[in-house]
Amino acid sequence: MKKTIPLLIVIVGGIIWLAWVFVPHRYLQDVFYYDFYLPWARAMAPFGMLLGVMSLSMMHFSKIRRKAPKWQYSFFFFAGFVITSLAGFIGGTQKGGLYMWLFENMQMPMSATMFALLAFYMASAAYKAFRARSPEATVLLIAAIVVMLAQVPLGVKISKHLPSISQWILDVPNLASKRGIMLGVGLGSVATTLKIMLGIERSYLGGD
């Protein structure tokens, strides 16, 4: 019973969503989706968020209580959590308030810093990938050089054919393999959905 009811909900829900794709009728597109599903989804989201916040708080609280390694950092979580929440609840989330100030002057620059690191990580990954250890890696290296050179003015100086070769690499072999993967992904998605709808796959229920 503990699993049968959730399974039934999933199966019925799956059938409704399948029908939603094929049935343009107002009952499904408006009445079900806008009048029923969206309000419920909006109403449920805050409860999910609450669960998340509780989980994170419990994890840090337990770290502090157990004096786990680097437990002191957990205080910073609580400090950040309390300050941001107070700023949002009391001062509002609009521009000009402390909440937005924290977002613009702390979270945004820190996120941008993390994102900026990506360039260096990419260089490191590229170095690993382009080492000509095997014939396949050598092909990859050559293709990468052609595509990269075609993106800069120097490439056209070297050869006027470079941009069209680069475009061909992107449009033909690259796109073909991409589409191959996408085809598999599409079918895999349908298969997984079917498995869930037919009750074959139940891992999302927390076990067999």
Place this chain on the structure above:
Amino acid sequence: MKMYVRLLSLTLLTGLAAFGCTGRGAADQARLRETVVEKLRVEDIPNDGGDGLMVSWKPLPKEMRIQEYRIYRGIHPDSLFFLASVQVNVKTGVAADTMYYYDSGYSTFIDIDSPGKLKHEKGNPGSIIYRGVPRDFALAARLSEKFNLYTSIPDKYYYYKSRPARSADKEDETVYAGLKFHQQTIMASLKSPTPGEEPPQYYYTVVPVNERNKYLGIAKPVNGYPTDDRPEASPGLYCVALQDTRKLQFEWDYPLNNSDFRSYMIYALPAISDSVWNRLGDAERNAALAAAIPVTQGPVGSGSLKNYKVLGEGEEEPLPPGLTWETALTRRYVIQFADYGYPAPSPLSSLASPQLATSQNLPLQAKYWVEDKPWDKGDRISVTWEQPIVSLTKTTTLTKKGTILKINYQVNKTDAQRINNIYFEFFEPGAKVPFARINEFYQDNIIRVDIPEKYSLRNKAQVPSDSLMVKMTIAVKPYRLNPKNGRLNYGKTELVKDYELVQYLKPDPVMMAYMPTKELFRNGVEISSIQNVVYRKSYRGSAFSLVKRNTAFENNLDVTVPYVATVNQGVAGFNFIKGDKLYTYMNGKRFSRKVEPGDKARGLVLVSSDIDFTYDAENKTVLNTSIFRDEAAQKIAKLDKDLKKSKDELNVKLATLKTAAPALLPMLQAEIEGLQGGIEKQEQNIKLYKENKTFQAALKYGSNRSMMRYVASVREPEARQHTYMVLKTNGEGLFKESAPDTLKTGEYVYYGPKSNWFDWNKLLTLIAVLIFGIDVVVFVNLAKRGKDLYLRPIAGLEEIDNAIGRATEMGRPMLYCMGNGGLSDVATLASMGILQQVARKAAEYDTKLIVPCYDYIVMPIAQEIVREAHYSVGRPDSFDKNNVFYLTSAQFAYVAGVNGIMIRERMATNFFMGYFAAEALLMTETGNAVGAVQIAGSDAITQIPFFITTCDYTLIGEELYAASAYLNREPMLLGTLKAQDYFKFLILVFVIAGALLATFQVTGLMQLFPLK
């Protein structure tokens, strides 16, 4: 004190300091408060309908870093309510000297977002500005005196939730529908002065708000009132005289402000020259009307009704008396408009002289058809007046020699129209035989054509100057819409007869390109300047109104006919209880009486309880009903009562007539005639209500709810029925209306959109899903029976055991990352299957598994999966809920968190399974740096290369979905994998067959598959 505690204290103090001291110093604050906008003015909007005011002010310099100007409005300078805000770019400020806000038309007065009670604007306690008109009945009632109010109520609230309410005025016996504030949106517009009364004054102020969200000073309120202005003159009147049919055609333009235009009048003036007319002043022009003949007049409907008229034999209106055909040609014509409020009509327009033409010069009559838009939810109607229209849009020279042109073309067609081929023929100037012919059997909007070298624009010897002619014909598949199921049935491909489009490619030496001309010829007639104007008339309406003006390049129009979702009613008044008294504000008057049993304790907005119910087509009358059954049942009794009252009044008048003085007789006679006419109408009306079956059927229902359900089922579909017509016009008097869409009986054909139960465009997709479903079932059964299903080895999955073993041997934890997808992502669902297997092994080997979640909905499920895994291997004691936790939903904060965990805990093994974006490489590189074995799997194509380079094993795309089955080795799951493979093979067969057939111009298979 330990450093950690110091650091924490410092962070808290900084935070609190920032929280407490976000503003500047007190002096700065005071200076800001004193900064107000200058030159604040309120003026009437010129040429409007008398419901608009223009607020203007000088913007503050950009150094003040203003982000918005908030406008407040009220009927007293002491209390102004937020009306609207004008956003400003903080960095650039406003370059203009003056900013404007137009308070015109209806704006929101009270809705569900309005404050519950009177609240001062944030940071302005005790000031004159308030956040908005609150949901306070007493206040709203007082304000309502100075505004025109109407309310928009969701139909369900109006039908089923309104309560019967009566006014406190004892003489008013009307039963109103009472609604609470949260059940509606009340809109307000300014009132123009009533003659003889004090004009209503409206007060405005503007408050700048800077980027720190601080309110600057409140400017001293200024006031004004709107006045109804004289309508503007028409910008253009056109007159065409069709000599063969002896008809006069008039077409005119409206000025920009025409929202309160009521009617037009066209006059024929004696011959007068344009220069003389233009010199005349308004008074002289009006004086000239004394010699004019009124030609025609009609309604304007705020500029939405027809803006043309035909006079002559066989038309609705012949030429007016005093105007023969011969004299009509010598006359000059002018038009003027009258509006609803202003006593005088507009100035007369410029003169229009009749332009001589014949019927041959008119555009071809549109042969249009109206059909329900297929495969929709039933809120669109398609009006089509032409076969698909092909036009050239751009050309590009491809080769160095300039002899190959790439030509872009566009096709305008409906979703239902299907073109099989477009034939392009290219002609040299004057040539009869084309030098190139292209059969475009697959329409990708691009063609390539070889042109003779002499027409190359790169021909340095001589740059061509003549245009190339392009002739376009099409072959279509005719279709028929099955009205029962909304399915389209297509016939055999055929060339469209008498349909030849011609466009020219004109060489442009400056641009060094052939430019397609704007002119488009259809069967030799230039059509690019012809507009296709769609009009419609509702089933209950009496006149056609404009839907849209379309260009000549469009062949259809999708008209949205929305479902009825709201009921709009004028606000009759407000009821509220104070102490033991019920107060009613209505029409600017206040009434009160003692509260009686049955009066609702809460305030109510009063609106009419009468609603348009059904249309009696025979008598061309809309029948109304009350939304309350008891009231509706008394409708005829009430009409009888009114009739009796009128008859009594008539008898009194007749009695007075006998004894009245001879001087009063004509007036009394006129009154009696008026009353007799009224009585006749009332009797007809009563008969109508008594005999109307729909109205009588509604009264048979036992409750309000059931009756209103029936009323809604009649009135809502009726309101969505329309008949359509298409006018082809050049905008200057040469126009031709389509033939009326009528039955043999002469009645119009009305169309209403239908909601379809199946999207036939997706039939093939459904078939594919069914085949795949059957495929899965077959292989699952085979697997269940024990058939050995071969699965190719997947290295990434084979290595999972080793990776877990490594972590166990090293005594270090493992990390499982489910990506940034939510529960609706299939990759996340697949990842859960793998997590289950990994968690089992981890529990078995007693290895710590950390699962930081990106999505808070995924987190409890992940917790449950890991907990279940521990229980299933008999190690519930080793399950720690805190190892599966929610981290954050901010992408890079998540990266920082995960990387921190990886470094601190010195992970032995990392799993990255799910949907990933830019964070993938940041995490896997860190994992690589700490020396962890990494296994990744994702369906995000952009991230797979990064995983391949930084991880030890990668599951590519569908391998992620297969992982659960692969690891489980359950026959049911394995069966789906095999089914997937076979279906993939089937797709491959279709891809190859489609490509081969298309190469040989057989496009049937290709067209079988929907594009979206």
